[in-house]
Amino acid sequence: MGKSTLAPHASVAGFAIFLVVYATQIWGGVFPFLPTDFQTQEVTLTFYLSQSLAFCASYVASAFGSYYVPSAARRMLVTLSISLTFIGSCFIIAVMYVPMFTLGFIVAGGAFLGVGCAGIFMLWQRYFSSISAPECNWRLIAGTAFGSLLYFMLYLIPNSLTAFLIPVVLLPICALCLSLSVREMDFDQSMFEDIPREHPQVYARMLHDFWRSAGGLGALAFAAGLARGVAIVEPDIQIAVNTTSMAGVLIACGFLIVAWR
Numbered sequence: 001m002g003k004s005t006l007a008p009h010a011s012v013a014g015f016a017i018f019l020v021v022y023a024t025q026i027w028g029g030v031f032p033f034l035p036t037d038f039q040t041q042e043v044t045l046t047f048y049l050s051q052s053l054a055f056c057a058s059y060v061a062s063a064f065g066s067y068y069v070p071s072a073a074r075r076m077l078v079t080l081s082i083s084l085t086f087i088g089s090c091f092i093i094a095v096m097y098v099p100m101f102t103l104g105f106i107v108a109g110g111a112f113l114g115v116g117c118a119g120i121f122m123l124w125q126r127y128f129s130s131i132s133a134p135e136c137n138w139r140l141i142a143g144t145a146f147g148s149l150l151y152f153m154l155y156l157i158p159n160s161l162t163a164f165l166i167p168v169v170l171l172p173i174c175a176l177c178l179s180l181s182v183r184e185m186d187f188d189q190s191m192f193e194d195i196p197r198e199h200p201q202v203y204a205r206m207l208h209d210f211w212r213s214a215g216g217l218g219a220l221a222f223a224a225g226l227a228r229g230v231a232i233v234e235p236d237i238q239i240a241v242n243t244t245s246m247a248g249v250l251i252a253c254g255f256l257i258v259a260w261r
Contacts, residue, residue: 014177015124015143017170020150022117023242024166025089026051043095046103047110054114062122067196067203074192076123076182082175085116089167123178130185137260145253148246155243 065072091109095102128136154162196203230241 009139009181010177011124011127011181012139012143012146014174014181015139016145016147016150017174017177018120018124019144019147020154021085021166021170021174023147023151023246024154024162025092025113026117043102043106047092047106050107050110051114054111055118056114058115058118059122062118070195070197073126074187076126076185077119078123078175078178078182081116081119081123082171082178083116084112085120086167086171088112088114088116089171093163093167120174120178123182127178127181127185129191130189141253141256141260145250145257148250148253151246152243 088109088111091105091112095105095109098105128140131139154165157165224245228241228245230237
């Protein structure tokens with residue numbers, strides 16, 4: 001790896017912060033830094049259902065949009081995705097102050113967070129796929145490792161502050177880092193010029209060749225989700241589930257950095 005590959009970059013910090021934002025709002029309960037008595041099974045199951053459906057629907061809609069409106073691939077909707085995530089966070093926090101609308105706020109918060117987080121994930125995926133493989137690999141691994149450390153640092157801050165710190169401070173910083181990264185993207189690459197409807201056989205071939213890889217990743221995600229589902233049934237152990245998960249991510253990143261180099 002050259003020095004330019006290992007140089008600090010806004011995308012490393014931005015991706016790390018996004019992982020923290022995602023983890024603190026999706027992992028092991030509705031919002032790990034909110035009171036545990038707020039996270040009943042009814043609330044968490046309702047949240048996860050709305051969030052998961054919205055998240056999945058966003059990817060399906062993006063796939064159809066990329067096929068029928070390929071020019072949209074050039075549009076990096078950073079402000080929209082960040083805004084949806086922020087609104088979702090506000091709905092979740094509002095439940096603490098207006099409990100009479102708990103289920104309505106939970107459904108709305110899950111839907112906004114699902115669409116917003118899916119949008120940010122796709123923006124990061126698009127950015128990383130536009131840069132060279134060595135830089136992409138290093139920034140993804142470094143950002144994931146940094147995100148794990150940042151997640152542990154949040155436990156040093158009182159929960160009452162953390163609940164507001166994430167949407168008010170961390171999310172705007174993530175948006176800034178993503179925007180700075182987008183400015184460096186080269187939109188003259190073939191991935192942004194492609195018109196799928198002109199050669200559908202290429203995409204049919206891609207689905208035929210890569211469905212096993214997609215299935216493997218989906219199975220891995222499902223297995224990780226099962227472990228996290230324990231925290232829904234037993235909210236008292238969610239801290240242990242979250243911290244051990246992040247510790248595992250940090251260790252894995254360390255091994256990857258050593259092995260890759």
